[in-house]
Amino acid sequence: MFRQTFKVTAMNLRNISSRKGASSIVVVGIAGVVAVVVALLSMSEGIKTALQETSHPNRVLVMRSGTADEITGWLSVAEVNVLRGVDGIGTVSGELVVVVDLVTRETGRPGVAVARGVEAAALEIRPELKLLAGRWFQSGRNELVVGVNAGDTYAGLDLGRRVSFRNRSWDVVGRFDAAGRAHDSEIWMDLPTAQAAFRRDGVVSNARALLDADSDAAAVSARIGQEPRLRADLVSERNFYARQSQASTGMLESFAYLIGAIMGLGAVVAAVNTMYSSVGARSVEIGTLRSLGFSNVPVVVSVMVEASLLALVGGLLGGAAVYLLYDGFTSSTLSVGSMSQIGFEFAVTPRLLLIGLTSALLVGMIGGLLPALRAARLPVVAALRSG
């Protein structure tokens, strides 16, 4: 059985060149499905990477109980000082996270950027941050240091320029690189200056802290819970950004799969039509083989293999196109957590390519199934007569 299946399948595959037109419809259709799905998922993957790479295993956020993002939470400066005394907590930076209205370079339309007022300890907590140009802001002055993505995304954030918001003029004195992480899309300033500008005296959004090397996050979290002067929760950066990325990418992924399903349905119809015409073109061949004594199995397998192979070629083409066009491509999107722009790189990972190829194969196999069954059920005499 294996020998006859192999022979019939090989014969069929060698014959594909005589059905180039119809076969290319399947290939192009499936390539389109894979390209769209993988492109959307690579966007989601890029956003996840940008957010999750920001995390550090020993770094935590201490946020007002019940708040899920940095914008809406608040802690008093007094609470931050209490936090500094909690056993297991190392360096602490009280941070004010707000949004500012700027103009986007690409569209010239108003956009929303995240501004972060920080203490000097913020840099100690985030050693990955590198000053690329200029200098860090000075305390008490209306000075900004902008992340690379923020500088590229918003107009007026070039080094040496002056930009206005909150009824103040701000000098851009530096540009920093957060190694592709979420902070790259932020504008940083001195915490007291930010508190004054945004009328949040005595208040921060949350505190970012480094745990002592030998301390356990769960134990520290328990101690914070037991401290009556603190109404706050400890969240590891990893969990915080995982939550943020889920909020930002969940909808995108659902959209990717929905679009993929709709396009996939179209590709299945195209594949069914193509494979029906392939079976039609091969009916005399099928009838002849059956008359010689070949069973249905090689016929079914040959049709399924043809459909799967065409789908695989389509999947590879679609995946390769997305990889070449989009992998590493930098863009930005609205972060659900902060309602601000977040920069990211499309990431066409092997996992996404595998998803694309699996989807392609699925479309091919579904598309090949009905025609394969039809070929198998075709009476020998009818098949021979169809020539």
Place this chain on the structure above:
Amino acid sequence: MSELIRCANVCKDYVRGAESIRVLRNVDLSVEDGAFVALMGPSGSGKTTLLNLIGGLDSPTSGEIEVDGLRLDAVSARCLARWRAGSVGFVFQFYNLMPVLTAERNVELPLLLTGLSRSERRRNAALALDIVGLVDRGRHKPGELSGGQQQRVAIARALVSDPRLLVCDEPTGDLDRETADEILALLQTLNRDLGKTIVMVTHDPRAADHAVVTLHMDKGKLVAPVHRADAGSEDARSVA
């Protein structure tokens, strides 16, 4: 000679929509082993249908068909396929060769269903091509061969598993007169020298002249056989 084919009261109906059309009406036929029978008749008379039933490609609506001791009307489709692989060779009007395969590989196809090794299959295919006079064309694909040569390859494919019965559906219908005569002469040789039983459907009286017995069909029934006395063999009495 022993009886190779026996049809008893065979009927065949085709259903088209709500309509049932009787194509064969109570056909009785007996063909002895080693006979060369031509089936003639107008279009729609049922000759190809009868040929398909004898070749195990189709099943009768009623009646019995026995070939080489096997009741074809009483076995499963899988069993019929196995029987076709070993007991009957088919020759079609349009050759029905696989265009992507060389002549050798086309001839070898039926042997893929046997337990023969690759070298045995290739040796038998070469032998079959030698019988039809095309051993030097083994590496050619059908598109590189003339119509007559393609039909010879098809005959070699029908012969390669050494079946007792060859069923030929208009084997010369697509060939010019001269080439048709060569093919018919080849079939005669296979019948006389190798003892193959041949049942051949044809519209062409000159093609039928190469057979020993000519059967006529009309409106789904067999009419009296015509025996060719000049066939010069006892096969002239092999059809009843």
